[in-house]
Amino acid sequence: MMASKQFKAFEHAGWESVVSEYDAAFGHLTIQAIGPLLDAVGAGRGMRLLDVATGPGYVAAEAAKRGAGVVGVDLSAPMVAEGRRRHPTIEFREGDAEALPFPADSFDAVVMNFGMLHLGRPDEALVEAHRVLRPGGRVAFTVWAKPPETVGFDIVLRAIQAHGNTSVPLPEGPPFFRFSEPEECVQTLHATGFAHPRVTTVPQCWCLPAPDALFEAMRGATVRTAGLLRAQTDRALDAIRTAVRAAASAYSRDGIIELPMPAVLASGVKSDS
Numbered sequence: 001m002m003a004s005k006q007f008k009a010f011e012h013a014g015w016e017s018v019v020s021e022y023d024a025a026f027g028h029l030t031i032q033a034i035g036p037l038l039d040a041v042g043a044g045r046g047m048r049l050l051d052v053a054t055g056p057g058y059v060a061a062e063a064a065k066r067g068a069g070v071v072g073v074d075l076s077a078p079m080v081a082e083g084r085r086r087h088p089t090i091e092f093r094e095g096d097a098e099a100l101p102f103p104a105d106s107f108d109a110v111v112m113n114f115g116m117l118h119l120g121r122p123d124e125a126l127v128e129a130h131r132v133l134r135p136g137g138r139v140a141f142t143v144w145a146k147p148p149e150t151v152g153f154d155i156v157l158r159a160i161q162a163h164g165n166t167s168v169p170l171p172e173g174p175p176f177f178r179f180s181e182p183e184e185c186v187q188t189l190h191a192t193g194f195a196h197p198r199v200t201t202v203p204q205c206w207c208l209p210a211p212d213a214l215f216e217a218m219r220g221a222t223v224r225t226a227g228l229l230r231a232q233t234d235r236a237l238d239a240i241r242t243a244v245r246a247a248a249s250a251y252s253r254d255g256i257i258e259l260p261m262p263a264v265l266a267s268g269v270k271s272d273s
Ligand SMILES: C[S@@+](CC[C@H](N)C(=O)[O-])C[C@H]1O[C@@H](n2cnc3c(N)ncnc32)[C@H](O)[C@@H]1O
Pocket: 008, 011, 012, 015, 016, 026, 027, 030, 031, 052, 053, 054, 055, 056, 057, 058, 059, 073, 074, 075, 076, 079, 095, 096, 097, 098, 112, 113, 114, 115, 118, 119
């Protein structure tokens, strides 16, 4: 419990300070999963949908375009403020995925785009999603596929292994790629009360303007990976940057770096009984 509190505080502080950086580096990447995510819960007109870990509200905005009544919730106050600024007609609330500020049976669908891997107690978030869903309601979430499929992570983690130190003291959280395993998604959905679990892969491409942009995105717009990079010596960090630049250059097409970054999409249904 203590470890998960420290991890939450670490993630919370991180996400309070990288709003514009996250949007610039990841905004055009994570939106690629929104269509399949919303399809997995059948998002449409008249449905009440909760977007957990909404960030700047990308998913919430697309769900609203489909005619759903949407609420976005996020732990980071600056993220919530950014969601409200961009989408003044959508309701955004500050709140914790592991203790949702909503009554039982209040949504038809709960979605979470790239949120699970930032939670100290992701199982608890699914228990909460189950509680706030009406019977028959659907949950869906995305996470990153594991490296080497997610080339951006593969390049950076390999460079840290080769030139730096991967066992630096950071608040301990669940394995970053835990839900990249389809079987883990299925088991956890079942264990938290969901029926008919489904797991698919969503192809995504991270288009970056220059080979250095990958290192800068990981260092300036993430929380856990940035923490790992911050803990390296200056000398190691220089070597890591050089290795990342060289590896990313191999993915250049017409001057743009195109990195495959597939997502794993999992969904389930709250049984009627
Ligand atoms: C990788 S961003 C995902 C943002 C957005 N859903 C997207 O599609 O790009 C992760 C988000 O999770 C939020 N977050 C982290 N821990 C949370 C928690 N315990 N409860 C709610 N949101 C949380 C962060 O503030 C951040 O906005």
